[in-house]
Amino acid sequence: MIPDGKTSVANAGVLSFVVKLEKMIYFYCAKYEQMKMLKIRILFLLLFLTSNCLYAQNPDGKAETLSYSSPGADVERLNNSIASSVQSEDYFQAATDLISVARAYKLQGNFDEALFKLFYAREIITIHLQQDAVSDLLMGECLETIGEIYYFRFMEKRSEAFYFESLRYFMRALNFQRVAGVLQLLVESELAMGDTVAAKKGVESLQLLAASVELSAVKAHYFTARAALLSSFEQPDSAIIYYENAWKIFKNNNDVLNASKILGFLAENCIGTGDYQAAIQWSEKGVEYNTRNKNTGGYFEMVYYKAFATGFFDINVAITIAEDALDSISKTKYLFHEGVFYSLLVNANTGHDADRALFYMQKYLDTYKNVYGMASEQRIAEMTLKVFTDRMNIRIENLNTQERLNERIRNGQRNMIFFFVIALLVLLIVTIGNLKKLQFRLFLFRDYMSDLMPLPVFFLAFELYFFLLLAFFNSPDLFALPGFSPYLHLALLSAIPSIIATFGMASFPAKWSNAPKNNRSFSTVAFSGLLIINISVVVYLLSFGLIEFSLFAILNAVFTFTGLIVVPLFFMVIYIEKVMLRKHIHEAGLMNTRIRESAQLEKPSAKKIRIVSDKSKDVFESDSTDLLLVEGQSNYTKFYFIANGSLKTTLLLMTLKQAESQLQDYREFIRCHKSNIVNLTRVKKVKGNSHGYKLSVPPIEEPVTVSKSFISEFNEAFNRFSVDAGSSIDE
Incomplete structure (x- = not known):
């Protein structure tokens, strides 16, 4: 069946597009032979950038019944129909059913069986069908589906080769709607691999096609590709405008699968801008739209976006949404969707519940192995699991290390x-x-x-x-x-x-x-x-x-x-x-001045001193001017005095207090320390420190200490012997 609008091929604009598109295909093929593909796939991007893999469409782009329910029943029905068609030599119906059952296997995640059916369909079309627009359209659809499966198997070179082949068949059939769909897939594929130059050329081709043919679906594919390109350039606000225009067209055309896909893109872009509330609103709109149109795959996809966006508000609610969706998915056998939700739960539980995260990682591995059935794909799955597991373990270890570091910092502070x-x-x-x-x-x-x-x-x-x-x-x-x-x-x-x-x-x-x-x-x-x-x-x-x-x-x-x-x-x-040091130094300076002044005056007359020990009855006698210092030594008292011009000492069995009582009539003797009584008339120099004074009493070598407890008494006594009776230290 050839869609309306094909007769406009005679239009000069359409002819111009055909020439330019052939050049674009040549550019892609040349690049395809030379470039090295980037094999990094983010699972979240994989879901919405290649979501056509999750749906089935007939050559006219209409949704088939098998995409509205569990594909298991459709597989059995279609296999019976294929056997019957081959037996009756109805090869067109057999090829059509082979492509449909391949899509059903694809929905189940059985890529090996899907490829087997698609290569069988290509063989039938090549050998048994006459070359015309209808067979070209059927071959293009077969090759496009093969390209999608290879893309999911991380075999990008082979995937692009089949995409380019499908473009030639769709061009030969003059089905520009399907040409636009494949170009959109190529743009999204190039963006996923990081080649924005090739993606931009694909968007330019779509723009030229949309301007050349009067098909709303072509414009919708152009809007979608343009939005994807803008999104890759980190212009999500502009991308959302194009996505909304594309969604309106797909919705008006009753293209449930593409309309649902656009709703997913809208939710994803809102998440990219940080507008999680808007993402939830688009997701809920998608859930309601797919429920009304019985699009099971699209329904689960929109639930995924809802859970993902909700996780930014409440991770526990997001986990609940994902786990509830898994219960429903397990009944439909949509293995690819199941793996996507397991991946979401791994990320949600990482750093939240490590045991639960590891549990879902193992479930994800099992699903991954079922989807990629070949031994090589299983090895890829195991390596992918190892990467995810190591990454998660590193993240957990980093969190634990950070916690230990924080604890050490706290302990260090303490x-x-x-x-x-x-x-x-x-x-x-x-x-x-x-x-x-x-x-x-x-x-x-x-x-x-x-x-x-x-x-x-x-x-x-x-x-x-x-x-x-x-x-x-x-x-x-x-x-x-x-x-x-x-x-x-x-x-x-x-x-x-x-x-x-x-x-x-x-x-x-x-x-x-x-x-x-x-x-x-x-x-x-x-x-x-x-x-x-x-x-x-x-x-x-x-x-x-x-x-x-x-x-x-x-x-x-x-x-x-x-x-x-x-x-x-x-x-x-x-x-x-410091205060006391300054004070005592100042006072010591005043005392030294008075000592120098008194040295020039006439010396006072000497008095006889007689001190008697009440215990031993020993007696110490000396002139008052010759007695320099009395020092207490426990139960003994030591006297420093001058005799015959030299320093002499003697001990008496008596306490310093007893000696002080016998010297109280001699005003020149003053208690300056708990252990010392000094003769003020024999003091030659005073030094101040923070604790008090140090007195120089020659010929005694060691300075005599004036302690803080006796400073007041010492100052008063020293004032009495001051040369200037009208001035004192206290003034």
């Missing part, structure tokens, strides 16, 4: 905090190991801070400090909470140490600054404060579920807060050290 806090704790222990220094500096710090800012401002400063550092060091789980909850928790957690620190600053007892006997009391308070802060923080974190009830989580919180408390304490000590 360990970094842990060791950082340990270092700070060591610093705290070292500092508290010398509590006399610490408590004195904290007392000074309180005085400085009181002058610098009021307690409310001090509290806010601590609150801000803890808030910022906790936001940096805290667990990411805290910031997973909704709304402003994380910041509220951080503010409350920061308030706990801030309140206790402010209360400590306000109630700091002054006696700790100069009373060594209170060291134990001070250490008790210091450790008690840290304990109260950490207990309060841990209780708060556990109460609101901000940390797990585990030893590591609790220790991490304790170390974090302890470290954050030690940090400002450490810098406070450094600050006070």
Whole structure:
């Protein structure tokens, strides 16, 4: 049967097209002999780029009954008809039925049997049918179907050869609708192999054909090929416009198979643009259209697109759609569709359920083997499975590696905090190991801070400090909470140490600054404060579920807060050290000036000193100007004095406190250290440091220490012996 519009062949435009098309076929054949085909096939593209393989059409392009139902029953019916036709020598009917049954086998995925039937049909057409337009049309259809099957077997060179042969027969039959269909297949095939130059020439041929003949189906094939080319150039919006025009034509022509194919292209392009909602809408329209027209293959294809697009919103719903479709496909024996859905489920479950993904991969392999029945194709299937399996295993391993890496990063951060806090704790222990220094500096710090800012401002400063550092060091789980909850928790957690620190600053007892006997009391308070802060923080974190009830989580919180408390304490000590150093250096300079001035004055008259030990009854006697230093050594007291122009020492069995009581009438002797009493008139030089002073009392070589606990008394005593009675250090 020759479609309407063939008489227009006499038209000059048609003749021009025929000449150009012959040149195009020559170009394809020359390229076909030289090019190296790209054998990379993406299963998703394979479904919609070569979907003609899933349908059956008669020479006029109308859908046959076998494409509306399971092909199994049609195979048996057609085989009986073939045997009967050959026996009755009705070779035209036999060839027609052979092509139809080959398409039925193709729908089942039985490519070997389909090829056997098609080569048998070609033999019958060549030997038994007279060469005319009808036999040419039948031969073109046979060769086109052979090309489709070879394409599915990844034998692109042979596939194109049969496509070109079918073009010649369709041209000889002047069936431009079928010519347009084959050209569209060639364009899609070239695009799948990445040859856009050849695909563009095919589109130009279709454009010329559509302008030369008045056939709507030819225009629809041109629109489809143009859309495919635009889509390959990443212009999906323009491609969608051409696809919509093609769909309207195929729909109006009642070409169910091609109309369904275009709906699939529309859904695919919407997915490519990221408009998944539009893809679902086109898929649902395709499901409804194919259901109404009883197109089983097209129905499952549109369900595939729906599941694929839905996966971007809800992977579980997509898996459910695909699994429900598989239950229906198993009843129809559409093996190729079954394999496509298995592939979809493999990808959907990868990274989601590894065991399920491997299960569907095995099902996919079994289906693949059934579709590609020959041993060589089975080896290809096994290699393909290995590639997919390795790729999936690599992806799973990458996910596991990423998770392990993230866990190591989290552990590394925790360990970094842990060791950082340990270092700070060591610093705290070292500092508290010398509590006399610490408590004195904290007392000074309180005085400085009181002058610098009021307690409310001090509290806010601590609150801000803890808030910022906790936001940096805290667990990411805290910031997973909704709304402003994380910041509220951080503010409350920061308030706990801030309140206790402010209360400590306000109630700091002054006696700790100069009373060594209170060291134990001070250490008790210091450790008690840290304990109260950490207990309060841990209780708060556990109460609101901000940390797990585990030893590591609790220790991490304790170390974090302890470290954050030690940090400002450490810098406070450094600050006070510098302040005290500058202060003592300044005071030492004033003292040295007075010492130099007093050296020029007349020396005071010497007084006799007599010190008696109440235990041994030993007696030490010397002039007051000759006694340089009295040093306590446990139960003994050592006296440094000048006798006969040289330095002498002697020991008495008595405590330094007893010696101090007997020297209280001599105002030049002052207690400067818990172990030393110095004669101010014999001090020749004073050096200041952060802890106090160092006194040079020649001829004693070692400097005499003035400790922080006795600085006030020492300064007062030194002022009394100042040359300038109107000035003092305290001024």
